[in-house]
Amino acid sequence: MATHSEASQKNNHESKKDYQPRMVIISGPSGVGKGSINNILRTHPDLHLKYSVSMTTRQPRNGEKEGLDYFFVTPERFREAIEKKELIEWAQFVGNYYGTPRQYVEAEMAKGNNVILEIEVDGATQAINTEKNVLSIFLMPPTLKDLASRLQGRQSESPEVIKKRLDKAMLEVPLKHNYQYVVENDTVQNAVAKITDILRKEKAAPYDKTTVYDKLKKMMYEIVHEDYGFFVKNWAANIKNLKDSGLITKADYKNFDAEEKLVSTLTNRLYHRNLAHGNFQDLHDKSYVRKEVQRLMFKINFFSIAQKYDE
Numbered sequence: 001m002a003t004h005s006e007a008s009q010k011n012n013h014e015s016k017k018d019y020q021p022r023m024v025i026i027s028g029p030s031g032v033g034k035g036s037i038n039n040i041l042r043t044h045p046d047l048h049l050k051y052s053v054s055m056t057t058r059q060p061r062n063g064e065k066e067g068l069d070y071f072f073v074t075p076e077r078f079r080e081a082i083e084k085k086e087l088i089e090w091a092q093f094v095g096n097y098y099g100t101p102r103q104y105v106e107a108e109m110a111k112g113n114n115v116i117l118e119i120e121v122d123g124a125t126q127a128i129n130t131e132k133n134v135l136s137i138f139l140m141p142p143t144l145k146d147l148a149s150r151l152q153g154r155q156s157e158s159p160e161v162i163k164k165r166l167d168k169a170m171l172e173v174p175l176k177h178n179y180q181y182v183v184e185n186d187t188v189q190n191a192v193a194k195i196t197d198i199l200r201k202e203k204a205a206p207y208d209k210t211t212v213y214d215k216l217k218k219m220m221y222e223i224v225h226e227d228y229g230f231f232v233k234n235w236a237a238n239i240k241n242l243k244d245s246g247l248i249t250k251a252d253y254k255n256f257d258a259e260e261k262l263v264s265t266l267t268n269r270l271y272h273r274n275l276a277h278g279n280f281q282d283l284h285d286k287s288y289v290r291k292e293v294q295r296l297m298f299k300i301n302f303f304s305i306a307q308k309y310d311e
């Protein structure tokens, strides 16, 4: 006999609307691996991913195809697209213009598809601030040395342009905090696994309760229950004192659940940290998670409801 949740899950799949299509913005320094990762992501049909083809004034590289990698246009045509408001966003990058045509993105999202926008930070910031249903991901290399060797290894630019792109990368990396997620591209396979998990966790693809995030949160409940019951009680008592002394509202007090708050704060911090620079696979290992939680517990403020979210 199917449980209620399995039955509703099944119905959801039939309704096909068990996910909300998103504009998936993927940024990261030149050479980090955006194109390599997107080429694999697009082979996962269950993610309903389409790929926005940008307009650019840059010259095509060897092997790049018109209408597939880019719409390669003249500066005049690009300016016309701006004037006619054909673009969701646009920006200049190392001497060329790049922009996202609106028509295709909106048409595909209306069909229930996610659309990947592989765009640089300035344009991404515009879109994050103006568009709805955005899911933003910033890709990081493991080290700057890796970034330089990947850019050089691709052999697609002259040494002068490589230098300019590495200089630009130094300005882009500090802006990663404008994005909802930071994902390290240690290997293309791991990066694709992380992004797939994010799409499912954010219900941008058919929801799957076996995401790494959900399993981690379930494990975190067990660990908090087994090791930190005393701290949960203390936190609840501290928050009650704040309410009694009028420092927080009755409504905030009523909505505060110390165990849920501790579990979700620890889960989010560990999940985001291991996406950005850590071993994603280790999040399946309870002894690893238990050890990391010992460190993270020092970052919890047990005298406040709000938790400063840091790396």
Ligand SMILES: Nc1nc2c(ncn2[C@@H]2O[C@H](COP(=O)(O)OP(=O)(O)O)[C@@H](O)[C@H]2O)c(=O)[nH]1
Pocket (backbone or CB within 6 Å): 027, 028, 029, 030, 031, 034, 035, 054, 055, 058, 089, 090, 091, 093, 098, 099, 100, 101, 118, 119, 120, 121, 122, 123, 124
């Ligand atoms: N703002 C914006 N940036 C774009 C767009 N298309 C590509 N880019 C970005 O422009 C930068 C240069 O792209 P490209 O010349 O293909 O170099 P690559 O990043 O080394 O592959 C990259 O950061 C791309 O993500 C776009 O439509 N809008």
Ligand SMILES: Nc1ncnc2c1ncn2[C@@H]1O[C@H](COP(=O)(O)OP(=O)(O)O)[C@@H](O)[C@H]1O
Pocket (backbone or CB within 6 Å): 028, 029, 030, 031, 032, 033, 034, 035, 036, 037, 150, 151, 153, 154, 185, 186, 187, 188
């Ligand atoms: N995880 C990785 N490890 C090693 N090399 C990588 C990795 N991801 C991508 N590369 C290589 O780095 C170069 C740049 O990758 P690319 O996808 O073109 O980056 P971007 O699109 O961000 O400019 C390519 O030669 C690619 O094969």
